[in-house]
Amino acid sequence: MFPRPIEKASTAHQVAYKAALPVALIAWLLPLIAVMLTSARSIEDLNKGNYWGLPEKWMLIENYSEIFRVTPMATYMLNSIIITLPTVVVSVAFATMAGFALAKYNIRFRILLFAIFVGGNFIPFQILMIPVRTLTIDLGFYDTPWALIVFHTAFQTGFCTLFMRNFIAALPNELIEAARVEGVSEWKIFRHIIVPLVRPALAALSVLIFTFVWNDYFWSLVLVQSDEVRPITAGLNALKGQWLASWQLISAGSIIAALPPVALFFLMQRHFIAGLTLGATKG
CATH class of the missing domain: 4.10.280 (MYOD Basic-Helix-Loop-Helix Domain, subunit B)
Incomplete structure (x- = not known):
């Protein structure tokens, strides 16, 4: 095998x-x-x-x-930070709570709900381009950071829930039952028992989602168009002129754009590897 x-x-x-x-x-x-x-x-x-x-x-x-000096690269990087960090925090937080409910609560239609989260990951995101763009226009989010924040949060939460549910399901039920016998509330069980035990998984998931959102190019072109809100991936594409492209500047910008995810991975490498291998061995 x-x-x-x-x-x-x-x-x-x-x-x-x-x-x-x-x-x-x-x-x-x-x-x-x-x-x-x-x-x-x-x-x-x-x-x-x-x-x-x-x-x-x-x-x-x-x-x-x-x-x-000659391009709005600093603005592009700031926009990427404004878009990426809230998306990571909100999607991981929602997914951890949803994963806890799907893994440890015997609720009706639990398997169906989990299947919906899983099935959403298999939808080709290109077919969502027109309805998502129309929705952002109707809500007044188009060409604002909120368009990318809301979409990425909604789209990434499905994968995050699948990821976190599987980790939380592996935790022993006896810990939760013992806390309930002592009269601990469900919120405190989640905060003081579940979250500390899945901290390596949270670190690994945060690195993955940060990389996914930071490197997104497709939705950066679809949902924003002005330099004031354009993230760095779409900003690099805007550096190409109609007749001439300054490839030395585009290459320098590409290296700069790749530094934050790479730096984050090396800073979180120990937690990232621990999260991916959590539960991989018995004993």
């Missing part, structure tokens, strides 16, 4: 694995390396077709400072 560890494979398989691993890693890193080199090139270097070689003139500081 599970892949056999490479240490237990034959010598030929181990040699092939060790030879293929660096090749695959380099192939995966090549686009990132190209973007990093392009972010340090001059426009003259790009016009000469030097895309893969070392820059003839390193413009690292100039390009990264110019991206903030």
Whole structure:
């Protein structure tokens, strides 16, 4: 059912694995390396077709400072923060409460409700473009941060509920029953028992949702259009001119846009891995 560890494979398989691993890693890193080199090139270097070689003139500081000087990059990043942080907090909070109810309460239609949360994750989000856009216009949310905050919160809560329900269902019922016997309220059980026990799962889920929302491009184009509310992913697309694209600035902006999710992952790496492996072993 599970892949056999490479240490237990034959010598030929181990040699092939060790030879293929660096090749695959380099192939995966090549686009990132190209973007990093392009972010340090001059426009003259790009016009000469030097895309893969070392820059003839390193413009690292100039390009990264110019991206903030000549473009609204700071506004784009602030908009992404304004959109992403409330979405993560609200969707994870709602999902944890819903997951607790679906996992530990014997309510009617519990399986049906859980199936609705799960089924929503299989809907292609592209087919929601017209109704969601129309709804945001009718509610007066179009071209405001609320359009993306409300939509991402609603759309991500289904996946978060699936994630949290499975973690909470693995917790022993005896803990909850013992607290109820002592007269502890349901809210205090949730706050003081459930939440501390699933803290690694909350950290892992928060990192995932932060990455999903921060890197969203499709809905950033559909629901907003002005620079005042445009997040960084759509903002990078706006840097391309009609006749000429400053690829060195776009590449520098792409590196800047990728830094917050990467930094968050490394800051939360221990909790992220603990959350993903929680309950994976017995004993």
